[in-house]
Amino acid sequence: MPDALSRAGVLPAGVLPAGVLPAGVPAPAFTLPATPDQSLSLGDLRGKPVILAFYPADxxxxxxxxxxxxxxxxxxxxxxxxxxxxxxxDGVWCHAAFAAERRLHFPLLADFEPKGGVARRYGVYRETEGTSERALFVIDGEGVIRWSYVSPLGLNPGADGILDALDALAAKNSAGAAS
Amino acid sequence: MSTLKPPVGPDDHGQGPADAPVTLVEYGDYECPYCGEAYPVLKAVQAEMGDRLRFVFRNFPLTQQHPHAGRAAEFAEAAAAIGRFWEAHDLLYERQDALDQASLHAYARMIGLDDAHLAAAFEGRYDEKIRRDFSGGLRSGVNGTPTLFVNGERYDGPRDVDSLLTVLRAAAAERI
Known part of the structure; x- marks a missing residue:
């Protein structure tokens, strides 16, 4: 029942529902279509922080x-x-229409076949609905998850958690560079 | 998460006493229809609360979605520089369907803001302040517009007059 509990706001802040990949775990590799004729691999983004924003639907x-x-x-x-x-x-054509209509300037990946395959590996697939949770992961340049968060499904999680995680990452990197 | 950072300060546009028991902060976009819906509600709430409420407006223009939101915010900040912020704010929300540049120039003339000043605003004179508002909003957990904060805590409840009055009165009672 952890999902229902967290959605009802019963779980204290910072506690992840069971199965969601936590900080410190290597981010599972994946390759997904970004457009009808291009795909994107997590590995392509190595060296810089990556923000993965799983969301239920366009x-x-x-x-x-x-x-x-x-x-x-x-x-x-x-x-x-x-x-x-x-x-x-959602599929690539759906993403393409959504991104064009909203003028989005970042890639939307289609976790469409096998359905929700990547969401499952990150522990954020919702079997009943066939969609993912509204979940955020911040991954560092070495491909390790540094922060993860699952939002109540109907609530826009905003950007503050992501920015705090990026701050922490930047502070750690500059401390590492200084030592 | 979802606590107002930075707290309300001298740079903010506020209505009502600085020592009011309740401060309501709105992060808003002048072209956002939901902010337009909230406008008369917030006016009614202010009238009802009187001196027990300070209302503060901060900029959160979603310029990718709303092509006129950036210019409208620049216009309002220029108006603030001549002491006419609230007239500008109210004009923009009352005429949300006409926020193109020609309309903004007409509103500027109505409140005594000269063309050169408005042109400077459009060239970015107040953009630093607008960006600061936006960035503070992101850090505070603003997740769309309008987002409201009651005494520094994000309010996610319904935005009708009665619900807001209930929450604001409770917040006022806590302070006494």
């Missing part, structure tokens, strides 16, 4: 707001050298 109002918000925050993400990637179980 077009649903909250997702729209969440992806639209991240679209506005891109310059801020880029200041950290971070690459944002959206992932849902």
């Amino acid at each position: 077009w649903s109002p909250v997702c729209g707001d969440q992806m639209a918000l991240y679209n506005e925050v891109l310059p801020e993400f880029h200041r950290y050298g971070a690459q944002l990637v959206g992932i849902s179980t």
